[in-house]
Amino acid sequence: MIETAGLLLHGFSVVLAPENLFFCLIGALCGTLIGVLPGLGPVATISLLLPATFALNPIGAIIMLSGIYYGAQYGGSTTAILVNIPGESTSVVTAIDGYRMARQGRAGEALAIAAIGSFIAGCFGTLVIAFAGPPLAAIAQSFNSPDYFSLMVFGLVSAVVLANGSLFRAVAMIVLGLLIGMVGMDVNTGMPRLTGDFIELSDGVSFVAMALGLFGVAEVICNLEDDTSRAIHSAQITNLWPSWSVLKAARGAIWRGTLIGTVFGILPGGGATVAAFSSYAVEKKVARDPSRFGKGAIEGVAGPESANNAAAQTSFIPLLTMGLPTSATMAVMVGALTLHGIAPGPMVINRQPDLFWGLVASMFVGNLMLIVINLPMVGLWVKLLRLPYRFLFLLIVVVSSIGVYSVNNSVFDIYVMIGFGVLGYILRKLDAEPAPMLMGYVLGPMLEENFRRSLITGRGDPMIFLERPISLFFLLLAAALLVSVALPFIRKRREEIFVEE
Numbered sequence: 001m002i003e004t005a006g007l008l009l010h011g012f013s014v015v016l017a018p019e020n021l022f023f024c025l026i027g028a029l030c031g032t033l034i035g036v037l038p039g040l041g042p043v044a045t046i047s048l049l050l051p052a053t054f055a056l057n058p059i060g061a062i063i064m065l066s067g068i069y070y071g072a073q074y075g076g077s078t079t080a081i082l083v084n085i086p087g088e089s090t091s092v093v094t095a096i097d098g099y100r101m102a103r104q105g106r107a108g109e110a111l112a113i114a115a116i117g118s119f120i121a122g123c124f125g126t127l128v129i130a131f132a133g134p135p136l137a138a139i140a141q142s143f144n145s146p147d148y149f150s151l152m153v154f155g156l157v158s159a160v161v162l163a164n165g166s167l168f169r170a171v172a173m174i175v176l177g178l179l180i181g182m183v184g185m186d187v188n189t190g191m192p193r194l195t196g197d198f199i200e201l202s203d204g205v206s207f208v209a210m211a212l213g214l215f216g217v218a219e220v221i222c223n224l225e226d227d228t229s230r231a232i233h234s235a236q237i238t239n240l241w242p243s244w245s246v247l248k249a250a251r252g253a254i255w256r257g258t259l260i261g262t263v264f265g266i267l268p269g270g271g272a273t274v275a276a277f278s279s280y281a282v283e284k285k286v287a288r289d290p291s292r293f294g295k296g297a298i299e300g301v302a303g304p305e306s307a308n309n310a311a312a313q314t315s316f317i318p319l320l321t322m323g324l325p326t327s328a329t330m331a332v333m334v335g336a337l338t339l340h341g342i343a344p345g346p347m348v349i350n351r352q353p354d355l356f357w358g359l360v361a362s363m364f365v366g367n368l369m370l371i372v373i374n375l376p377m378v379g380l381w382v383k384l385l386r387l388p389y390r391f392l393f394l395l396i397v398v399v400s401s402i403g404v405y406s407v408n409n410s411v412f413d414i415y416v417m418i419g420f421g422v423l424g425y426i427l428r429k430l431d432a433e434p435a436p437m438l439m440g441y442v443l444g445p446m447l448e449e450n451f452r453r454s455l456i457t458g459r460g461d462p463m464i465f466l467e468r469p470i471s472l473f474f475l476l477l478a479a480a481l482l483v484s485v486a487l488p489f490i491r492k493r494r495e496e497i498f499v500e501e
Helices: 002-015 016-035 040-050 051-055 058-082 094-103 105-142 145-162 166-179 205-225 244-266 272-286 299-314 316-322 328-341 353-374 378-384 390-407 411-429 435-459 469-501
Strands: none
Touching: 002 016, 002 105, 002 244, 002 316, 002 353, 016 040, 016 058, 016 316, 016 353, 040 051, 040 058, 040 205, 040 328, 040 390, 040 469, 051 058, 051 328, 051 353, 051 390, 051 435, 058 094, 058 328, 094 105, 094 299, 105 244, 105 299, 105 353, 145 166, 145 435, 145 469, 166 435, 205 328, 205 390, 205 411, 205 435, 244 272, 244 299, 244 316, 299 316, 316 353, 316 378, 328 435
């Protein structure tokens, strides 16, 4: 406890350096902005800013990029409450009761509770990182190649299980991502694989081009299709500090949402969106009068907003301690760390203590900044929402193209971005989430490397994956998850067959 407190103080000395403090502020501002403006989420924005971070020190770059992620959770609630258009997928459920509160003249209450719940959850999630991160990293150091392989299998299976929509589509996205991750030169043989004789693909598909195409260009195309008008709540926003009765009503929901978000953030395949929806379901279940939900219940705002912020913070735990991304945004953060020469995993805490503890401390500072940024500047965010999207999409596409080109100075990467943009648009039309594909792409090379290394150390015997207790545990866990999802589907199919007969 005392040692952790001392390391946290060291982290504050790192983040309070003027340069890092500035990057923390930029991340919080950018995160709020992209959360407010529907159409460009944290995945695309972080991918877009990756080339710009090459000139920064790694600590400042990671502090800024992480601030964009958890800052977007704050900003998304503003559009959900005032416009009924969630700026982020995590705020979809907030719009149900938040917008109804705004229509009742309680927009100030909703915005204040969203900000307070987010701040409490964010700080709690950061404390969990500080105290749980080092022990988990110590445990992860005892992992061997078979254990890492099985852990990644469990992560991919979790992404399939918790993905929205069809199980078959989620599996297909994972497999497609794994195949894309195999493009390039084979590490062992030096032979090109799946390159189609394009020399530009020798080093694999550009991560930035793929992420920006799937989540940036595709989102732009989808938003251009949507011609619905934004009914912005224009009444004067008052009571930005809620009354004691409102705080008392929201108190339980904030803590329940915080705990739910903390758990789902750590789980592979969980993430902020699943946490927000789960929190809303729990609040409706424990409420004395569930009929209030959907009509302006304060718990319907407090719970989900707390859950998505807690999940956003704690999702850094498996990334930094085991190198395992739990969501598409964390997959992009893996790319960011790699581009700065940092291998995410259990050795980060020991080898880069300034990075780890500086990042943890920056989350406390960033959450405090977001309270100041969000509530007093609500009027500015509302004015930004009146800006027609047709003026924004050209800027997004141009800046994306410049960013993709600057990574390798390659026009080919721009074509790759456009190709993935079209693919991402088609996937959305087919109700297939692109997020599992990105996770498959990121984990694929590491999965293959640990699989090959395991077979080499085991002299070709696949039983090595079952002989180690840790590896066997994760494989059994993955199998149990698949069975739990597949059984209802099989039972439903059997019932349909018997009905037809």
